[in-house]
Amino acid sequence: KHNDCEGETDFEAKGQAMAIALLERIPDLRRILATDVQAAYDGDPACQTTDEVVFCYPGIEAITVYRIAHELVRLDVPFIPRMMSEWAHKETGIDIHPGATIGNYFFIDHGTGVVVGETCEIGDHVKLYQGVTLGALSFKTDDDGTLIRGQKRHPTIEDGVVVYANATILGGRTVIGHDSVIGSSVWITKSVSPRTTVVLEQPSLRVRGGEKDTH
Template identity: 65%
Template sequence: MAIDFRRKSVLASITSQVIDTYSSDAASITHLGQEPLPSLEVCLSILSDLKEILFPGYRRRQNLSLVNAPYYVGDLIDSLHDRLADQFARAFRYQSQAGRTVGQEPVPADFAALGQDHAIRFLSALPHLRRLLATDAQAAYDGDPAASGIDEIVFCYPGFEAVTVHRLAHQLYGQKVPLVPRIFSEWAHSQTGIDIHPGASIGPSFFIDHGTGVVIGETCEIAAHVKIYQGVTLGALSFDKDADGNLVRGTKRHPTIEDHVAIYANATVLGGRTVVGAYSVIGASASVTRSVPRNTVVTIEKPLLRFREAA
């Protein structure tokens, strides 16, 4: 059956109805006549180039050496500086227009200079982030007998991919850059099934095994040498509200996980006052809502299995 072009006459009416929503009941999700927001496409291209620098030889450019790497990486960093400065300036301008501030200080008017300051600060953190990621890769290799080596982890492990993006997003979160950290972290969430809020504080040698379904909340604090499995939630127990019924923000809502803790599949640890002590183990499917002393194993009673002959 051929397209009947006469029916396209209705499209003008549909367009008009859509445009009407831009200034009425759906105006809150409309950004018109203002300075541009950060670009999703540019932010993701930045993320790709950052990983090219963090893991040289693993991604686009092959045959790098200590002789030619300075030229290649230098060119990437120069390009990243310009794009980061622009995207950060857009983010801070958005923040100012929305009536927000950076920390406790008013946002200055020179957004280009502010964007450049934060771009240079962020790029200066890359050597430190590489050292952190090397501990994460080693933790994955030490914690998974199926791993053939560090190369396989960098290439293939979704947990390591999610932690890589989180390290970058957390740096930006600490710099109070608006929007961009969440763009990074939600891209990683969509790619790996692992949801780590950029505000979560995570120490070195962190390993997420398998990973699908892991959720780590904004105010979670994770120390060194922690290992968690798929389906683990480190979340909030409840959300406090003020006298007007609005959610109270900026409080500690998520748990603290101390050194050398292992949390097995589908376990849930909830609450800002909940602390899992060092060298403890949280067994599969356990639900923890109060603090756990160090050197403690938490498990649930095994359900009884019933076997019967099939009909």
């Protein structure tokens, strides 16, 4: 009985310490989130005010949940960060693993279908459009076929990168250099040098039927 009570006391004390540590981080979190809101306002000409960003943008909702969940990961809080990220995924269609590392002024435009993996590293002033996947290229296993955990599996996106809709960037060794632009629907598994633009060649269109233009 005595040992059980001691265990409960230790558990409660640890929980209180984690809660206090999180509360102490609130001012910094608020400052960082203000940069995210500003990035959304600056990056979207359809936006009228920063209040509109806060109350209406699913990207900001997902990023806010991520920022708090990531702090809990840093505090070694189990389970709860994933619960938070999956709730945000359900609400917004944006899947950001709480273990990912993301810099300031992060903007997700529209957002539906965005995936950011656990070991992804994202710099400052990065902008992602809907459908972007920052994922793993493969999963390494040991001799018994068991997945090896804890290795970097997801790409690094440096400062000032823009990734357009439905682009897929995979692999833990893949680095997108700073100030690069990744075009829509590209598939990248190798690193890209800084200040590079990567786009698909314009596909040919075939149009059938329809009325002939008599003008």
